[in-house]
Amino acid sequence: MNRIKLALKNKWVRWFLVAVVGVILFFTSIYISVFLGAFGKLPTEKELSSIKQAEATQVLDNAGKLIGKYYIYDRQPLDFEDFPQHLIDALIATEDVRFYEHDGIDNVSLMRVFVKNIIFQDKSAGGGSTITLQLAKNLFGRKNYIAFSMLINKFKESIIATRIEAIYSKQDILTLYLNTVPFPDNTYGIESAARKFFNKPASKLTYSEAATLVGTLKATTYFNPRLHLERSQSRRDVVFQQMLKYEYISQDSLEAFTNQNIVLNYRSFNHDVGLAPYFRAQVKKELTAILDTLKKPDGSAYDLYKDGLKVHTTLDSTMQSFAEKAMREHLTDLQSVHEKSFGKTAPWNSNKAIIQAAIKNLPKYKSLQKAGLTEAQILDSLSVKRKTELFNWVGDTIQNISAIDSLKHYLKFLNTGMLSIAPKTGAIKAYVGGIDYRFFKYDHVSQSERQVGSTFKPFVYTAAIENGMKPCTYFSLQEVTYTNFDDWTPTNSGVKEEDPHLNYNLEMALSNSVNTIAVKVLNEVGIDKVVQQIEKLGISKALPKEPSLALGVAEINLKALTGAYASYVNNSKGVKPYAITKIEDKAGHVIAEFKPEILEEPAYSNYTRQVMLQIMKSTVNSGTASRLRSTYNLKNNMAGKTGTTQNNKDGWFVGITPNLVTVTWVGNDNHSIGFKSTSLGQGANSALPIFAKFYQKLNADTHFNNITKSNFETPSQEVIGDLDCNPEKRDGFFKRLFGRKHKKKKFKGDE
Incomplete structure (x- = not known):
């Protein structure tokens, strides 16, 4: 006692004791202030018992495969049973080995940190933070205060951690942690990380993959395996050493695991990259409008970015991959030829x-x-x-x-649009809105309207046949000047236009895309009847009532064009292409469901449909699309139509098979820039190869036999008989003798 009294007389001892008491009082006052809410209200145990975290909306293909997400934080929650045991072992061995022994705050670890880190300056001692403390930080974040921010935030986290431990089991805490912890590349939760870095669910992670992701938690950017693979692998090996130290793996396992290289299978779900970005952007637009009409059971609105919805779509991810590859293969070559064709005059x-x-x-x-x-x-x-x-x-x-x-x-860049649909429903199977969504946001499937060129001609012929014109009706190739339309004279390309006495029947004229005859057919049937036919197919926009309509001067959206062409293999009924089949909430309850939109009434007779299908089959077999057979060696049952617009600004191809209708377009976004020549810009050269390469890939995959090996129906005997005539004939002697090489006449088709 005397020694204590003697020591207290020493002013330095007294100052030291005062300092110690002062520090204790200071820390105590800060802690009490935090506890009482002076630095922000702390969540109560009741509030913590119903933790709600923002969950990404998932976009799924027609087989339930994840193809994209909409999120603020990329997060997908799992149940504890979904976590492989070696993932849990790696996490505990690395982040909190005494997890099952403490109540949220590991006093043993804190003391170790104090002695080693603060007294002996040993930086390897760690930070003493438990999984529960990290969870508290993940859930509620940290704020920046004027002073002592770290201290205040640590106290807040310790209070929240003890409350979490009082409410939840250790399994629940691990589940919450693994569903909320941040991983590299703005990814939250182990499921999202597993799918992003290894393209698999968390339940399928190998030891190496699990250890790699756990290793990134120390510093998500520094140990990001996408950016720093060697550094990440070194950190993964540290995780394995921790697992050995705490007897989660054996020495033999350690040696085997550390000899494995990290193999990434990176799948970004960023809106601008990955599979089908244009499709996902369009689905997002549609989904936003749909959610505006829906309410949760409690009356509140759904949040696209936070409510963990599941959006089921019609897209076939494999077909989409084939379509994107076909587009890239062709456009890469075509772009090079396109640039070289202009040379210095580009x-x-x-x-x-x-x-x-x-x-x-x-x-x-x-x-x-x-x-x-x-x-x-x-x-x-x-x-x-x-x-x-x-x-x-x-x-x-x-x-x-x-x-x-x-x-x-x-x-200088050519762009593209491509859409494949199931013709009997309108379900979108493949959707390519452009060449690269990162740099070209404009969607040429849903947003763009371009002149459709000769792909409009089948609608003219359909109207003509539907109104009584027989397939063996012959028209001369002779050029005609229409005096009541500024002396407009349509001309032909690539046919025997120099012979005014040569006549083609409808099959020969359409399969070879003869301009002069298309205008004559329009003149014969009348513009109004053609427009009415178009409206019956679901295209409602105003069309120019002039003879050039037959040559496709109308600007029509690619999606609408595809839906109209579906009628030729859908009992003469057009369809509306659609993407979303149903929407589920995060509990799996269906909150919206969508059915195909098929026009109720046939747009034309079955006879007309069979005739037109036979004519468009000739386009593929012997007409403007014959390179499908000769160049690309496609044997499928196919019909089609090529299209090219004035000055080679747009190239089109429509490919029809019994169970799939596909439309492709290629052109420049700037309407003032076209192809240098028709040989480059014609639809058979610019747009058709995308379809051809796409079908080559489908043919090589037996999964798509229902599409690639499907056959058209056998046409009726009446149709076969009405098409049984010579494709061309010449005028008789007297008509050749007295006929003129060039005619002028008034266009009557608008009367």
């Missing part, structure tokens, strides 16, 4: 009018103009060079270029 480099018009259409130009800058100032601003990532078919590059240089770069 419009994206030399045509000042096109370039200036494109510059003035830039959002940046418009914003600077609105801000009051002069033309010269705007151009100066747009000429400043910056590091910019550029799309290229042979690999993206980063270049130091200006906005004007970037515009010229993108002006």
Whole structure:
């Protein structure tokens, strides 16, 4: 006692004791303040017992395969039974070996950290944070206070952790943790991480894969296996060493596991990349509108990004993959030939009018103009060079270029749209809205309207046959000038136009896409009847009532065009292509369901349908699409129609098989830029090869035999008989003798 009194007389001892008491009081006051809510209300045990976390909405293909997500935080929750035991073992061995012994705060670990880290400056001692403390941080985050932020946040987490431990079992805590913990690449929860980095559910993770993901928790960017594979593998091996240390694996297992290399199967669910980005963007638009009409049982609105919905779609992910590969294979080659065809005269480099018009259409130009800058100032601003990532078919590059240089770069690219549907329902099976969603957001399936060229001709012929014209009706190839339409003279390409006395029947004329005859057929049947026929097929937009309508000057959406063509293998009924079949909430309850939208009444007779199908089969077998047989060696039962617009601006192909209808388009987004020549730009060269390569891939996969080996119905004897005539004939002697080589007449088809 005397020694204590003597020691207390020493001022330094007294100061030390005062300091210790002061520190204790300070920490105690901070803790009490946090506990009482001075730095923000803490969740009560009641609130913690019903923890709700934002869950990503999942987009599934027609087989239930995950193809995309909509989220703020990429998170998919699992039950404890879904976690493989070696994942749990790796987590506990690495992050919290005394997890089953503490009540949320591991005092033994904290003491070890205090002695080793603070006193002996041993940085390997760790941070003493338990899984439960980390969970508290994951669930409620951290705030930045004016002073002592770390201390305040640590106290808050310790209070929340003890409350979590009082409510939940250890299994529940592990489940909550693994469903909320952040992994690399803005990924939350083990299920999302497993699917992103290894393209498999968490339940299927191997020892190496589980240890790799657990290893990233120490520093998600530093140990990101996508960015730093060797570093991540080294960290994975540390996890295995921890598992050996705490007897979760044997020495032999350690040696076997550490000899394995990490093999990633990375699948990004970012909206801009991955499978079917244009399709997922369109589904998102439709889903947003649908959810606006629905309410939860409690009356609140559904949240696309937080409520863990499951959206079932019609898309076949394998077919989609084939479609995207076919598009890339063809467009890569076509783009190269397209650029070489122009040489030094390429419009994206030399045509000042096109370039200036494109510059003035830039959002940046418009914003600077609105801000009051002069033309010269705007151009100066747009000429400043910056590091910019550029799309290229042979690999993206980063270049130091200006906005004007970037515009010229993108002006040269051909773009595309492709849609495949099940014709009897309209279910979308493959959907390619463009060449790369990262750089080209405009969707050429759902948003774009382009002139459809000769793909419009079958509708003209359908109207003609439906109104009594026989398939063996003959028309001359002779050019005609229509005096009441500015002396317009349609011409032909690639046929015997020099012989005005040659006549084709309807099959020969359509399968070879003869322009002069298409206009004559329109003139014969009348524009109004053709327009009515189009409306019956579900295309409701206003069409130009002029003779050039027969040649496809009308701008029609690709999706609508596909739905109309489905009628030829769907009992003469058009369909509305659709993507979403049903929507489920996170508990699996169906909250919305959708059925095919098929036009109730046939748009034309069965006789007309069979005749048109036979004619379009001739297009593939001997007409403008014959390269499907000769070049691509496709033996499938097929019908089709090619299409090319004026000045080679658009190339089209429609491919029809009994169980799949596909439309492809290729062109430049800038309407002022077309192909250099018809040989390049015609639909048979620009658009048809995508379809051909797509079908080659389908043919090689027996899973699609129901599509590739399907056969058209046998036409009726009446149809066979009415088509049994010579495809062409010449005028008689007197008609040849007195006939004129060129005629002028008034177009009567609009009367």
